[in-house]
Amino acid sequence: MRFLIFLLLNYLVLFSAELHFKLYKLTGKEKGPTLLVFGGIHGNEPGGYFAPALLVTHYHIDKGALWVAPNLNFDSIIRFQRGRYGDMNRKFSTIAKNDPDKEIIEDIKALILNDQVDLILNLHDGHGFYRDKWQNSIFNPKAWGQACIIDQKSIDAKRFGDLDKLARQVSKRLNKKLLYQHHIFNVKNTETKMKDEQMRLSLTYFAITHGKPAMAIETSKNLTDVSQKVLYQLRAIEAFMDEIGISYHRDFDMNLQTIRTLLHHYGTVVINDNFLVPLDTVDKLLRFVPLKKRGNHITYADSPLAAIKKSGRYYHVMIGPWKITTLQPDYFTMKERLPSVEIEADEEIKKVKIPSIFEFRESFRVHAPKGYRVNIIGFSKKGKSNENNMTITFHDLNPRYAMDKHNRLFRVEFYHNNQFCGMTIAKKVDP
Ligand SMILES: [Zn+2]
The missing domain is CATH 3.40.630.10 (Zn peptidases)
Known part of the structure; x- marks a missing residue:
């Protein structure tokens, strides 16, 4: 049977x-x-x-x-x-x-x-x-x-x-x-x-x-x-x-x-309308990527040949037959995407769309709406689980957790009642 x-x-x-x-x-x-x-x-x-x-x-x-x-x-x-x-x-x-x-x-x-x-x-x-x-x-x-x-x-x-x-x-x-x-x-x-x-x-x-x-x-x-x-x-x-x-x-x-x-210019992809991956400089493996148990798909891509291929417990981001990066999933249920968030970058306040990339030279500080938990991948401070309203300098960020080969791109993720509702990428640029 x-x-x-x-x-x-x-x-x-x-x-x-x-x-x-x-x-x-x-x-x-x-x-x-x-x-x-x-x-x-x-x-x-x-x-x-x-x-x-x-x-x-x-x-x-x-x-x-x-x-x-x-x-x-x-x-x-x-x-x-x-x-x-x-x-x-x-x-x-x-x-x-x-x-x-x-x-x-x-x-x-x-x-x-x-x-x-x-x-x-x-x-x-x-x-x-x-x-x-x-x-x-x-x-x-x-x-x-x-x-x-x-x-x-x-x-x-x-x-x-x-x-x-x-x-x-x-x-x-x-x-x-x-x-x-x-x-x-x-x-x-x-x-x-x-x-x-x-x-x-x-x-x-x-x-x-x-x-x-x-x-x-x-x-x-x-x-x-x-x-x-x-x-x-x-x-x-x-x-x-x-x-x-x-x-x-x-x-x-x-x-x-x-x-x-x-x-070999792959551009970017957006997964599930809430997670952005710049493919041209991305690391071979991204850990703890918020994904759904089923039905993960690319909602935007610069390349018409971009796709996700599941293999065992991993998800590969493909451009045609070329494997560009591998995502190790951290399964979450998805809440409706937070459309944008206010971020203070080097003392200038910007409205940042989700998902997208914002630049900072020295430091940044996220002002998420009430009830949202902010998780900056590569940053940790004892006793703090919500990294909202904290000033983060480049030196506070552990390069091992960067998304890219040059260690300049860091994920800023948003959660509401333990459901994932989008991310933006903090990009370190030279002063
Ligand atoms: Zn043929």
């Missing part, structure tokens, strides 16, 4: 994927076509999700629209697996009612069929380097890398139905500027209808058989540096926008060094 219940529970847990993808709509002031970019359908193809993540955070559209879903298979992305529940790109023809990806697949289909969408790109990293003639085991017609993949030459569509021509124009643009000559892009036609049974189950085939122009961009898995893949993916997407008449600008220069820097 117990075994049966276990099976049943397992089944229920697996009924639906834990994380759902997000959709970002970047819309220009001037009317124009809409390009829909799907990333991360395969969780172990990082070029396919880090590139669209940068589209979301660093591009602006002036004419037309760019819709981006950078993390289709989010459960698999944070585990660096191709497909946690099987290959998501083989579920577009039929899907079982109890497939954990069912809801995600239905939502992807609805987006594809959206009247506003003119062209769809699905991003991957593929094996080897596609060539139309056999050269060796890496450069050959069976390889997928460095290619625009079309299912057939053309489809009947209002516009952009000549897939082959569009893919060739894009490849031509890409090939004007390569990091190495062997990175050259080609067009691979899988001739899906006649020759490729597997591809008939795919996202792009679903799209083209429903009158929507679609193709895949594959950078090569043999490029070992993720920033190289991201560079080519972004240049390919830009080439598509140039070809179909979407105008855009980005806030960075397109080169490997800059992309590398951007990929």
Whole structure:
């Protein structure tokens, strides 16, 4: 019986994927076509999700629209697996009612069929380097890398139905500027209808058989540096926008060094709307983090690839498959967040939002409303459990309890009737 219940529970847990993808709509002031970019359908193809993540955070559209879903298979992305529940790109023809990806697949289909969408790109990293003639085991017609993949030459569509021509124009643009000559892009036609049974189950085939122009961009898995893949993916997407008449600008220069820097700029996350973590300088482990027993989730993140992954008794804060920090939980029930608090920093009184960061040079003093207990992590004074209305200097703070590698960020937490109701971060700056 117990075994049966276990099976049943397992089944229920697996009924639906834990994380759902997000959709970002970047819309220009001037009317124009809409390009829909799907990333991360395969969780172990990082070029396919880090590139669209940068589209979301660093591009602006002036004419037309760019819709981006950078993390289709989010459960698999944070585990660096191709497909946690099987290959998501083989579920577009039929899907079982109890497939954990069912809801995600239905939502992807609805987006594809959206009247506003003119062209769809699905991003991957593929094996080897596609060539139309056999050269060796890496450069050959069976390889997928460095290619625009079309299912057939053309489809009947209002516009952009000549897939082959569009893919060739894009490849031509890409090939004007390569990091190495062997990175050259080609067009691979899988001739899906006649020759490729597997591809008939795919996202792009679903799209083209429903009158929507679609193709895949594959950078090569043999490029070992993720920033190289991201560079080519972004240049390919830009080439598509140039070809179909979407105008855009980005806030960075397109080169490997800059992309590398951007990929490792994680920004901040807010957990449960009450706990802020600045990820760029955070320590590897944060202890005694007030969390809920169940349902902890990220309520704000600079990166579209930020997520929480539970593992045993710990919670990892992930950017895609990269573990940025680990939270050791201290379980609390959550009270409604205290919206803001008055703080005296170096004798200046400020209204500080919760959660956020405030700066101090020498000292600070918290003025929490009546009934609230203040706990400053890294500060302790014998016989005091409430650190409200106490002047705290930098030297009173134990660096071992700082949140960050530079020992400058200290948590100031608020409790009411032993329920957690938010925090702010005191940041030491130089006088
Ligand atoms: Zn793939």
